[in-house]
Amino acid sequence: MNKAQKNPIRVLMLGAGLDVKGGITSVEKLILQHTPPELEIEHVATFAYGSAFRNVKVFLQAVRILIQRLLKSEIDLIHIHFSERGSTLRKMLLILIASRFNKPIILHAHGATYQEFFSGLPQFVQKIVVGIFKKCTKLITLSKTWQDYYARAFQLQAKQVETLYNPVSVPLQVPQRSDRERTTFIFLGRIGKRGGALDSQSIVSFPQQDKGAFDLIHAFAALPESERSLSKLILAGNGDVELAQQKVEELNLSDSIIIHSWLSPVERDALLAAADVFVLPSYHEGLPMSMLEAMAWGLPVIVTPVGGIPEVVIHEHNGLFVEPGNQPQLTCTMQHLVNSPSLKAALGKAAREDVQALDIQNYMPLLVDIYQSVLKPSAIRKLERSSR
Structure with a gap:
């Protein structure tokens, strides 16, 4: 958990374990490494490398922590990273749980083959997925193309979907390459x-x-x-x-x-x-x-x-x-x-x-803006009062 100031926005981030190889983990790590003072982010793994037994254990642990944080009102919003296949199935359960507590839910879509995956589902399963994913307060996509797709596929209102391109850490200097023969x-x-x-x-x-x-x-x-x-x-x-x-x-x-x-x-x-x-x-x-x-x-x-x-x-x-x-x-x-x-x-x-x-330094203020946009005015006022 990253703690920085007295009353930051408390975020529970649910996604791939930080030992998992891939783009989702890279994004998660950059966010966690560059968390600004106005945020407090707790990352909880919903999937990890290993046996099926280990993954069931990891997911049940995530469910337990989510319920515990919600019951104790220890978080202000939930940020859920998802992709296709089993990730969608796992996140459906988490969304159902979180939606019962009236906390903002931000979904962050990463799947490269999500369109093909979703269209290959039986129609009744598609309806179930849409019914659950529509409960989100905001859905973040990686491009305008994906924003248009998810808005249609999940029948979301325009205000529910927003593009936030993936971040990157830009090195201060790069080598001179002009003299290379190969x-x-x-x-x-x-x-x-x-x-x-x-x-x-x-x-x-x-x-x-x-x-x-x-x-x-x-x-x-x-x-x-x-x-x-x-x-x-x-x-x-x-x-x-x-x-x-x-x-x-x-x-x-x-x-x-x-x-x-x-x-x-x-x-x-x-x-x-x-x-x-x-x-x-x-x-x-x-x-x-x-x-x-x-x-x-x-x-x-x-x-x-x-x-x-x-x-x-x-x-x-x-x-x-x-x-x-x-x-x-x-x-x-x-x-x-x-x-x-x-x-x-x-x-x-x-x-x-x-x-x-x-660059991640430009990305984080945009993410903070999204977090603030999903909080109800009363919740923002409460945070402001408690920080005085």
């Missing part, structure tokens, strides 16, 4: 497809989520020898790491392609500082944290125009677009940047400048 491409994220026809966390089918790691490996392998000899590819993440390594060995590219498992923030930043171009040829996205982190480090990005990405990346201004699954186009785009050092520098410079607006 172009290092970097991919950060899940390697391979997530799940299949049925996920262990869910009772319903869902679409595969693919960030295009294997497309990238094949696209790099297809580079002409003249460009490939001047390039290197680094992939880091969780998922099918061993399978990716096997594919690299099959292609006889172990000297040019390096595979890492999930990295710590320090290790990630070291790789971003050493890299020249970020590549994320995803099929689905919310607003990828890895892309924002790369832009903050002054890297040009090669990405796909999916999810909220087109609201941050402008083609040929701060990055380049390729279509999902189009490996020849990806190869050509990588080849183009290998041969265009001035373009790499210009795109990277613009990327770093543009992402400054999403």
